Amino acid sequence: MIGADKIIQKKKEFLFPSSHGNHFYKNPPQIVKGDMQYLYDDQGKEYIDFFAGVSVMNCGHCNKEILDVAISQMQTLQHTTIIYLTEQMVNLAEKLATVLPGNLRRSFFCCTGSEANEGAMLLARLYTGKNDFIALHNGLHGRTHLTMSATAIPMWRADPDLSRCIHFAKNVYSDTLDLESAAKASIESIKQVIEEQGAENIAALIAEPIQGNGGIITPPLWYFKELKALLEQHDILLLIDEVQTGFARTGKMFAIENYGVVPDIMTVAKALGNGMPISAFCTNDEIAKAFTKPSASTLGGNPVSSATAMAVLDYIEKNNLCERSEYLGAILKQKLELLKEKHPIIKEVRGLGLMLGAELVKANGEAASEETDLILEKLKDRGLIVGKNGLGRNVLAFQPPLVITEENIEVLIQNLDDVLSEL
Ligand code: PMP
Numbered sequence: 001m002i003g004a005d006k007i008i009q010k011k012k013e014f015l016f017p018s019s020h021g022n023h024f025y026k027n028p029p030q031i032v033k034g035d036m037q038y039l040y041d042d043q044g045k046e047y048i049d050f051f052a053g054v055s056v057m058n059c060g061h062c063n064k065e066i067l068d069v070a071i072s073q074m075q076t077l078q079h080t081t082i083i084y085l086t087e088q089m090v091n092l093a094e095k096l097a098t099v100l101p102g103n104l105r106r107s108f109f110c111c112t113g114s115e116a117n118e119g120a121m122l123l124a125r126l127y128t129g130k131n132d133f134i135a136l137h138n139g140l141h142g143r144t145h146l147t148m149s150a151t152a153i154p155m156w157r158a159d160p161d162l163s164r165c166i167h168f169a170k171n172v173y174s175d176t177l178d179l180e181s182a183a184k185a186s187i188e189s190i191k192q193v194i195e196e197q198g199a200e201n202i203a204a205l206i207a208e209p210i211q212g213n214g215g216i217i218t219p220p221l222w223y224f225k226e227l228k229a230l231l232e233q234h235d236i237l238l239l240i241d242e243v244q245t246g247f248a249r250t251g252k253m254f255a256i257e258n259y260g261v262v263p264d265i266m267t268v269a270k271a272l273g274n275g276m277p278i279s280a281f282c283t284n285d286e287i288a289k290a291f292t293k294p295s296a297s298t299l300g301g302n303p304v305s306s307a308t309a310m311a312v313l314d315y316i317e318k319n320n321l322c323e324r325s326e327y328l329g330a331i332l333k334q335k336l337e338l339l340k341e342k343h344p345i346i347k348e349v350r351g352l353g354l355m356l357g358a359e360l361v362k363a364n365g366e367a368a369s370e371e372t373d374l375i376l377e378k379l380k381d382r383g384l385i386v387g388k389n390g391l392g393r394n395v396l397a398f399q400p401p402l403v404i405t406e407e408n409i410e411v412l413i414q415n416l417d418d419v420l421s422e423l
Contacts, residue, residue, distance in 0.1 A: 001042040004030045018158070024376050024388060034061025037404045039385060047380070048408050050400040051387035054212065055244045055355065058271040059315045060403040066274055069311035073304045081109070081303070082296040088306035095313055096282065099253050102262030106288040109301025111277040113243035113269035114142025117206070120265045120281035121146050124204035124237050127290035134193050134205040134236070136171040136186070138214030138391060141206060141241055150206050153213055153391060167202075169193045171211060172219045175365075183223045187230065199234035204265065209255035212244035215390030216357025216397060218350045224259035237264040237287070243279070244355075247271035248316050248402055251326030251353030258352055274312045278305035321402045329353040331406060332398060335413045343420040345371060356398040359390065367392025371423060378419045384412055 002010075007030055011020055029041035037060055039047045052058060059066055073088065081089045089109055097105035108123075110116055125131060135141070135150040142148060148156065149163035170189035174182035194202060209224070211217035224238075231238050240263035245255035249271065252258055256266070264287060269279030278301065299305070316322070333349060336358055340346040345368055347361040360368035360375075372394045379386050387397035400408070 001030065001032060003042055004028055024373070025380055026373075026377055029380070036060035036063065037401045037408060045383065047383050047385045048400075048404070048411060049385045050398050050404070050412060051385050052271075052399055052401045053275075054270070054387065055249050055399045056270045057274055057401050058247050058249060058321065059274045059312055059319075060401040061275075063274060063315065063403075065315055066308060066311040070276060070304060070308040073307035077303050079303055080298050081301045081306075082298065086303050088303040088310070089301035092301065092306040092310050092313075095310055096280070099313065100266065100282055101254055101257055103284040104262065104266055104282045106285065107280040107282045108291070108295075109278060109280045109306070110297045111279060111300055111305075112142075113241075113267065113279055114144045114147045115297070115300070116243065116267040116269050116279035116281045117141045117147040117150070117239075117241055118144045120239050120267050120283075121150070121204070121206065123265060123281060123283060123287065123291055124239055127287045128203040128235065128237060130201055130203040132165040132167060132197060132201045132203060133239075134169055134190060134197075134202060135166050136169055136205075136207050136211070138171045138173055138211050138217055139206070139208060139241075140211070140213040141208075141243075156213070167193045167197050171214065171217055172223065173211075173215065173217045179220055183220050186219075186223075187226055190227065191230065194230075194234055194236070199236060202234070202236050204237035204239040205231055206239040206241060208241045208243075208245060209259065210245050210250065210352060210355055212355070212397075212399075213389045215359065215395040216351045216355060218352060219259070221259060224256065224261040228261050228263075239263065239265045239267070241267050243267055243269040244399075247312070248321040248325050249353055249355050249399065250351075251329055252322055253316070255352065255355070272309045272312060273305055274308065274315075276305045276308040278309050316402075319403075325353040325402045328402075328404060328406065328409065329356065332356055332409050332412075335409065336398075339413065339417055339420065342417070345420065345423065351398075354398070354400055354402055354404075357389070358396040358398075360394045360396065367394035369393045372396060374423070375416075375419050378422070379412075379415060382415045382419070384415055386412075386416075 033040040093107045141150045170186045172183040336349040
């Protein structure tokens with residue numbers, strides 16, 4: 001083990017400056033081992049992981065049942081999915097069709113969330129014959145040209161020549177309005193963009209059901225029904241990005257199910273592979289027909305990733321992770337609400353299932369960014385890994401492996417209470 005200092009030195013010497021500051025800590029640990037909801041550093045210190053690598057490790061780190069499948073597939077066949085017939089990807093597509101919302105049943109597999117969103121946007125163009133998109137403030141959709149263009153968070157918009165085909169509308173977050181009013185204002189803002197740009201130019205609206213990096217921004221339960229109806233009036237597709245919210249994270253297999261809406265196109269990534277790179281864009285039979293030109297990803301849906309993803313879906317089902325996420329999420333949310341009563345720095349607790357955020361603000365209403373960093377550092381020192389997000393980097397993010405226990409939650413809450421009291 002080379003140790004944290006050496007890793008930082010090598011990052012500085014051999015990676016790009018863009019990757020230097022991405023970790024959360026002044027003194028980041030070197031993580032060397034994972035075991036379900038626990039992580040271990042090079043000193044042997046144990047951490048309870050309450051972030052799961054941003055909703056990636058939903059089934060836990062080094063989950064033995066899933067690893068057994070992955071290792072066995074690795075020892076049998078690693079290959080591309082193109083050229084020859086292999087069965088793992090089609091089996092996964094068939095299985096995925098049984099859990100996707102409504103009439104979504106066709107999948108195109110790739111390796112990352114960005115790639116899935118890029119493909120989904122291409123599909124929307126091919127099906128509608130239209131070119132432009134609506135995206136929402138605070139949204140994050142990826143690192144490729146179109147998906148970075150559709151990303152509204154300034155720190156993730158590095159390209160100086162972003163596409164002009166993306167038109168931004170308000171999301172449901174507002175400093176001044178309550179959630180209901182902000183959600184209505186968002187719908188109005190989308191209507192306005194459609195009017196200004198012309199429905200005949202807009203292929204799709206792309207949105208996360210709950211904005212992750214944007215600060216666990218959680219629309220009210222009527223929001224997506226009203227949005228879908230509006231888009232249908234104008235023949236605009238609803239493209240839902242479930243990259244961070246999918247696979248039992250929010251108490252349902254997919255977060256959009258909480259909203260009773262079936263999107264036209266949906267993307268999945270992260271937790272589908274539980275650490276193995278695999279993603280997909282998914283749609284119904286009719287829209288899929290528009291994608292006829294040959295297209296394939298060399299390693300998208302490769303046998304190892306597909307077999308692993310199949311094991312992930314089996315594990316979620318067998319262990320009732322949707323119900324678990326809903327149940328434990330309600331407990332964690334209630335305890336965070338109690339902390340909010342005690343510590344005025346917590347402005348709001350929001351989210352669904354085990355995708356929860358606590359927004360921290362100073363007494364003058366400004367984002368408590370430095371305090372958030374301090375809390376993260378102190379929790380880490382106490383053996384707890386928590387995330388942060390939001391435009392002001394002032395939202396504590398709780399997105400643990402769904403295998404955490406009530407006792408783990410109790411430990412988190414006690415320590416968070418202590419740390420908030422120390423501030
Ligand atoms: N969409 C959402 C909602 C995400 O959270 C992310 C990554 N944080 C992406 C897309 C991009 O995924 P990837 O990093 O796998 O390209």
